[in-house]
Amino acid sequence: xxxxxNQFSNLCSGLPWAWCxxxxxxxxxxxREERAELAIVDVRELAEHVKDSRSAVQLIGECGRGKTTRMxxxxxxxxxxxxxxxxxxxxxxxxxxxxxxxxDEAQRLPRDVMRTLFSTGLPLILATHRDLSRSLRRFGxxxxxxxxxxxxxxxxxxxxxxxxxxxSRLETPRVEPGPVPVPRLSIKDAETLVHRFGSDxxxxxxxxxxxxxxxxxxxxxxxFVD
Amino acid sequence: xxxxxxxxxxxxxxxxxxxGGSTISGTVRVKVDADVKCNGLIVESVWRTHGRGNIAKxxxxxxxxxxxxxxxGQHIEYPFELKIAAWPPTYHGHYLNxxxxxxxxxxxxxxxxxxxxxPFLVRAVCENTQAVVSNTTKQIGGVxxxxxxxAFFGAFTMFVAAFVLGGGGILPMIVxxxxxxxxxxxxxxxxxxxxxxxxxxxxxxxxKTVSPGETIKGELSFSPRKNVQINGIxxxxxxxxxxxxxxxxxxxxHRHCLFESTxxxxxxxxxxxxRPLRHNFFYKxxxxxxxxxxxxxxxxxxxxEVSIDIPRWPDWRKKIDLQVLPDGKAIDRxxxxxxxxxxxxxAVGNDGITFEETVRHLWAVRDDPAKRSTLIDAVTGxxxxxxxxxxxxxxxxxxxxxxVYRDGHxxxxxxxxxxxxxxxxxxxxxxxEFEQIGRKLWQGRSTVLGWDERNERLQLKVExxxxxxxx
Numbered sequence: 001x002x003x004x005x006n007q008f009s010n011l012c013s014g015l016p017w018a019w020c021x022x023x024x025x026x027x028x029x030x031x032r033e034e035r036a037e038l039a040i041v042d043v044r045e046l047a048e049h050v051k052d053s054r055s056a057v058q059l060i061g062e063c064g065r066g067k068t069t070r071m072x073x074x075x076x077x078x079x080x081x082x083x084x085x086x087x088x089x090x091x092x093x094x095x096x097x098x099x100x101x102x103x104d105e106a107q108r109l110p111r112d113v114m115r116t117l118f119s120t121g122l123p124l125i126l127a128t129h130r131d132l133s134r135s136l137r138r139f140g141x142x143x144x145x146x147x148x149x150x151x152x153x154x155x156x157x158x159x160x161x162x163x164x165x166x167x168s169r170l171e172t173p174r175v176e177p178g179p180v181p182v183p184r185l186s187i188k189d190a191e192t193l194v195h196r197f198g199s200d201x202x203x204x205x206x207x208x209x210x211x212x213x214x215x216x217x218x219x220x221x222x223x224f225v226d
Numbered sequence: 227x228x229x230x231x232x233x234x235x236x237x238x239x240x241x242x243x244x245x246g247g248s249t250i251s252g253t254v255r256v257k258v259d260a261d262v263k264c265n266g267l268i269v270e271s272v273w274r275t276h277g278r279g280n281i282a283k284x285x286x287x288x289x290x291x292x293x294x295x296x297x298x299g300q301h302i303e304y305p306f307e308l309k310i311a312a313w314p315p316t317y318h319g320h321y322l323n324x325x326x327x328x329x330x331x332x333x334x335x336x337x338x339x340x341x342x343x344x345p346f347l348v349r350a351v352c353e354n355t356q357a358v359v360s361n362t363t364k365q366i367g368g369v370x371x372x373x374x375x376x377a378f379f380g381a382f383t384m385f386v387a388a389f390v391l392g393g394g395g396i397l398p399m400i401v402x403x404x405x406x407x408x409x410x411x412x413x414x415x416x417x418x419x420x421x422x423x424x425x426x427x428x429x430x431x432x433x434k435t436v437s438p439g440e441t442i443k444g445e446l447s448f449s450p451r452k453n454v455q456i457n458g459i460x461x462x463x464x465x466x467x468x469x470x471x472x473x474x475x476x477x478x479x480h481r482h483c484l485f486e487s488t489x490x491x492x493x494x495x496x497x498x499x500x501r502p503l504r505h506n507f508f509y510k511x512x513x514x515x516x517x518x519x520x521x522x523x524x525x526x527x528x529x530x531e532v533s534i535d536i537p538r539w540p541d542w543r544k545k546i547d548l549q550v551l552p553d554g555k556a557i558d559r560x561x562x563x564x565x566x567x568x569x570x571x572x573a574v575g576n577d578g579i580t581f582e583e584t585v586r587h588l589w590a591v592r593d594d595p596a597k598r599s600t601l602i603d604a605v606t607g608x609x610x611x612x613x614x615x616x617x618x619x620x621x622x623x624x625x626x627x628x629x630v631y632r633d634g635h636x637x638x639x640x641x642x643x644x645x646x647x648x649x650x651x652x653x654x655x656x657x658x659e660f661e662q663i664g665r666k667l668w669q670g671r672s673t674v675l676g677w678d679e680r681n682e683r684l685q686l687k688v689e690x691x692x693x694x695x696x697x
Contacts, residue, residue: 092622209278
């Protein structure tokens, strides 16, 4: 039996974003796989630095600057890599071998585990809040550091957010007569967001989520910045 | 560049509401741009959350519509009919959204897999225990009392540690005394003081599970110990979304109040000492109320909260979790979940069950911790002939890893079909063998140790092979 829905306002009626050709709010949580697919990062450049044993790359930055996003993109790009996230609230879990080995929140590595891993000489990519160069060099590693933050400029923000929007498109783009439009974040909006939130991509996503959510079941043009 | 394009057209209009547990039909269209080998054109009925919470998802049905070769220029259509999940229903809130989709994918070897998906709307027509939120009733302060107990125990432990390790300095004692004082104050304010004035307050609901449009009924009764002025007695019914994003230090809980309604049971008045007061109260849940939902990191929960507002004194309050569920017939759980195993004693007896059967059973209940735990308990200690595809060696087994072989090591692996994740603990004697296997299929004898909760893998202790195995 099928019937139209009519209830508690519009909680199960229609699709709230169909009016702008989206199937979801583009700035909500996404899966790890999708995060890696949508990442804007030059994985080839990073991968070049970890071709040899005892080579390490450090992605250094505060929360919300894109460390994990870059790590997930690298994991997807490098089939032999293994990715490990170190939880703050849990004891150190299993660390599988990989080439390279990707450790997220590497500053949480216990000393004994750090010694075990660094002794292997495996190429490493570390996402960390703290510079671990000294420890790495003690084990003979050649270290390349990438501070994160300054590169999160308006252009990158615009590209990243528009990718999120495109990934939330309701219809599959057709070759003819052409794709149905979806909202786009302008460079001007991106500049405003960077001015307001700096390099904190997570804060920008959070703000945009609320902005878009305010316009549920609306019509007209989507506004991203007040 | 994809070798073919997919699109899906459903037989029904986009705004048609389908009954959970029914079927959905449509057509997958394939436009082939280049000659391609297709290992499977798969179409699936799935549901997923989206919004602020980590994604929860489930699959109701899956079909392989085609395997074989396509030629450039072909336009082909494949009709399908899939079952729809009975639960959860479609929901579009502020932080929580639940949608159902028909998703199609082409498995092309060594190439990008083209995909397409189209959403559709589902309403729940059957009661479903997956919607049931934990049936807790807590009086504000009662829980705090329990927490205080834990805090006191923790404080005592810290005191002993500080005294023993710190040489008995006075600072630890001051800190611990402060912690104890704060905790005790909280308990007194929230629990003791209201009770001192009002006496024992009894507040119960006739039932905590209701359907939209039904009325919740309850009773509040107490006999004040002294004359007391109150600002009023109210009952608030609310529906709240609660979604968790991230993990570890990035974990954040997002809450949104979807609905709130407050009814006054008693206005401002003065209560007489020792004169019993009884209120029967009623509240009609809106006809179109959204259902209670509890999914991984995504919840919609209903709460009734009764308060007695005492001026210049801590209020008495009690929160009762409600379950708002569909009023359809209770479904036959055996029919709904054919993958559910029988009682462990019959499903996994000591004679004849194979590793493959064990894997299939575990795969079916992998998302149900209670059933999984029962099955794991049943097979722990049993030995099997195992086939496993090796994934990676562990450089470090983890702080919580079982200490199986002193000089051995561990590898991650998975069963063949279904691909249940495994962790194999390998003795030193077999170290070379596993080095040579690399990432291929390993076959040998293993004993089940348990379940690795953190990595969601079946733990197996590899036994040393007998020479007669010919390896």
